[in-house]
Amino acid sequence: MSASPAPAASPASDARAALAAGVFCYLIWGFVPLVFQQMGHQGADAWEIMGHRAVWGLVWAALLVVLSRQWPQVMAVLRQPKVLGWLALSAILIAGNWTTYIVAVNDGRTLDASLGYYLNPLLNMAAGAWLFREKIDWAGKIAMTLAAVGVLLQTIA
Template identity: 35%
Template sequence: MKETKKGIIAGFLAYILWGIIPMYWKLLPTVGALDILAYRVIWSFVFMLIYILVTKKTSDFLNECKQLWQDKKKLGTIILAAIFISVNWFTFIYTVNQGRVTEASLGYYMNPLVNVLLATLVLKEPLGSLGKIACGFAFIGVILLTIQTGTIPVSSLVMAFSFSIYGLIKKGLSLSSYTGLTIETLVILPAALIYLVGFSPAGFMTYQGSTNLLLMGAGVVTAIPLLLFAESAKRISYIILGFIQYVNPTMMLLLAIFVFNEPYTSEQFFAFSFIWVGIGLFTYATLHTWRKEIQFENHKLILDETKDKEK
């Protein structure tokens, strides 16, 4: 129970930090989205190196790196993961700094449903009738938003699919969270440095002191939620984590409406409602499956105990 409590707290902290992170990027209005991404990669890598040294995980990290280097397929997979998470980060930063936090929240509301869709298409996992209806409601919501705005919510779709594909790739990697994040940022690091030094209109670290500090802090605000999430995932079931994950887009949506004063019409609310219904159906179906699994395990345990007594 103590470990479960720690996991729930860590999960809430991770998703709360992800929920308020738009406020951080809003503090950098003079820095382009691509520049922020490059600094985010660089300082995340530096922070992870410091974290590994301070927590005395150097030996384990080097061993995992050696195993990764020897397994070229695994190495190629983590390079692919690094590309997809970079696409996700850039799209999120760009969308937030364009004043479209509502659209960013939509992407993360859609994320669990996209996870289900990809699991069905790629992993060939069966999708129940409620799951199909849930995806159908989400699809209707996206269509309604497209009709209202006259444009497809590309940023939301890119964020949802890039993060889901990233998660799908990571599912097959047996790496510690700190090694995974360090290697992923290392993969993108050369491109980030080349861009900042050779192509960025602003150059490398040419901003005022406070802006430079905020850019350095981008590594911290990136790594800490990911590490908290990893610790949470170890201690609690994916079902519980699935409930907690809606803290993130809900906080973003509230920030968009009440802090950033983004327009939120009744038509948008109506379209979002379809997505929320889809999420509700998906959550109910997941919870129902989880309960059945627990009942089956309990029944199996009772049968085993009965057999032991008979012996």
């Protein structure tokens, strides 16, 4: 006798799970500056905090790969030098981004760092339109306008 396959999740339950995951991620991200500040008050410098972030991020990523049984896919990627080069470049860039954020938070400039994160999607959309000739639809233009107004208001406040 064979076991019957598990029923597929409904689109509504998938949407709820995605919403819950998104809210959870934003809650974590909202508390991260407090953790960085506390670590700084305890004597940890930005490089030590960055090291912890990198090491524990690697541990969690490895755990997710193990739990999802995706080692074959990871190994296939690791055998491609060109892909590894792009991954190394992206790792260097995100490490610079993280370190800048940690330094800003530990210097008491959390609002400035947050403004940079708010501005980043605007720059990404503009770069996509300019460099890759991507078309921005009306919803994207409205989103960019609202975000730009928000950045402007926060900058002059």
